[in-house]
Amino acid sequence: MVVGPDSAVREEVLRLAAAAGVPAGACEAGDLSGSVWAGPDLVVIDSDCAAQVCAAQLARRPGVLLVTTGRAGTELWSAAVGMGAEQVLELPAGQAWLGERLSDVATGSGQLGTLIAVIGGCGGVGATTLATALALTAAGSGQEPVLIGADPWDGGIDLALGAEDVPGPRWPDLATVSGRLSSAAILDGLPQAHGVRFLSAARSHPSLVPLPALSAVVTAALRTGGPVVVDLPRGSPDSARWVGGVADLGLLVCSATVPGALAARALVAELDWTPAN
Numbered sequence: 001m002v003v004g005p006d007s008a009v010r011e012e013v014l015r016l017a018a019a020a021g022v023p024a025g026a027c028e029a030g031d032l033s034g035s036v037w038a039g040p041d042l043v044v045i046d047s048d049c050a051a052q053v054c055a056a057q058l059a060r061r062p063g064v065l066l067v068t069t070g071r072a073g074t075e076l077w078s079a080a081v082g083m084g085a086e087q088v089l090e091l092p093a094g095q096a097w098l099g100e101r102l103s104d105v106a107t108g109s110g111q112l113g114t115l116i117a118v119i120g121g122c123g124g125v126g127a128t129t130l131a132t133a134l135a136l137t138a139a140g141s142g143q144e145p146v147l148i149g150a151d152p153w154d155g156g157i158d159l160a161l162g163a164e165d166v167p168g169p170r171w172p173d174l175a176t177v178s179g180r181l182s183s184a185a186i187l188d189g190l191p192q193a194h195g196v197r198f199l200s201a202a203r204s205h206p207s208l209v210p211l212p213a214l215s216a217v218v219t220a221a222l223r224t225g226g227p228v229v230v231d232l233p234r235g236s237p238d239s240a241r242w243v244g245g246v247a248d249l250g251l252l253v254c255s256a257t258v259p260g261a262l263a264a265r266a267l268v269a270e271l272d273w274t275p276a277n
Contacts, residue, residue: 001039002026003053004046009067012091013044013098020102029053037061041105044098047072050079060084060245062112065101067091077211081238084245086219088212089179097180104223112222117247119232119240119273121254121264130253131231132160139195144226146186147198148217150209150243151233158200163193170202171209178212181220211238218243237271244273 002013002024010026017024027036029049037043037058045053047068066085068076069092080088089098116134120127128149135147149157152171158164168191190197199217201209221228230247232240244250250273254264267273 001036001042002044002046003029003032004049007046007048009046009048009069009091012095013067016095016099017102020099021106022102029056032056032058034058042101045083045085047076047079050076050083054079054082058083062086062246065089065098067094067098072212077238077242081241081245086246087179087215094179100180113225114227114249115218115222115243115247116227116229116249116251117232117240117243118229118251118253119234119244119267121252121267122260123234125253125255125260127251127253128154128157128160128231130251131229132157135196135198135227135229136161136194138227138229144187144224145196146190146221146224146226146228147196148214148221148228148230149198149200150214150230150236150239152201152206152208153233153235154201154231156200156203157198157231158191158193161193161196161198163191163198166191166193168192170200171213172202172205172207174199174217175207175210175213177216178210179216181216183220183223186217186221186224208233208236209239211242214239215242218246234267240271241273244271249277 002010004010014024029052042063044065044067064085066080066088068090072088072090118127118131135145138145190199230243232243252264254260
């Protein structure tokens with residue numbers, strides 16, 4: 001379903017859907033309802049009505065894309081976070097990406113894995129340990145998990161795996177990616193330890209992970225079909241809001257103290273974090 005006015009964006013999305021053999025319809029943002037919103041496998045939203053869709057406060061759902069013909073700036077990414085969009089796409093550069101995503105819908109091959117977001121209410125409470133344990137447990141049960149450490153100041157999640165000497169890319173190598181990454185780029189490109197593929201910060205070059213890069217990597221990891229565990233930083237609210245908005249399960253780790261509980265409550269208020277669970 002395409003949401004937006006009768007425009008060049010809508011016509012292009014409908015054309016790509018027809019080329020992919022996907023039945024598609026269109027509606028104005030003002031006509032959205034809970035049942036209309038929940039029905040389609042994929043919802044593509046014209047950026048011109050992004051604010052209106054956000055204001056409707058519809059239930060979070062997977063398979064939401066935000067499309068623009070201009071440059072995706074901070075305001076548009078903020079809208080994407082608000083509606084839980086899995087990706088922000090710039091046309092015409094993103095035509096191939098969108099065509100492939102529509103083909104996934106047509107063939108039924110776009111089934112996503114489970115996304116688990118973990119964040120600490122304050123420092124030192126064990127969020128990284130929990131995220132690592134979840135990934136190792138999944139690997140031990142025969143699944144193919146991906147563990148993503150999105151906190152540039154956590155010393156590197158590869159340390160928690162005992163894999164700091166395992167060669168392979170770290171976040172500085174992928175900080176400039178955006179758009180669509182293939183699942184093979186995750187399955188074949190990331191380092192692996194104890195059955196867990198992982199992407200860690202680099203201790204020599206700590207820096208915030210850009211949200212376009214994080215969304216590209218997380219979405220590609222989900223397309224592998226295995227569980228994806230993201231250890232989130234407290235110092236990057238846009239990233240934490242976005243991951244929390246699209247996560248299947250959100251875990252906030254809190255120390256068993258009054259200051260720890262108050263810090264965790266303040267963090268949730270700051271992030272406006274509303275995972276499905």
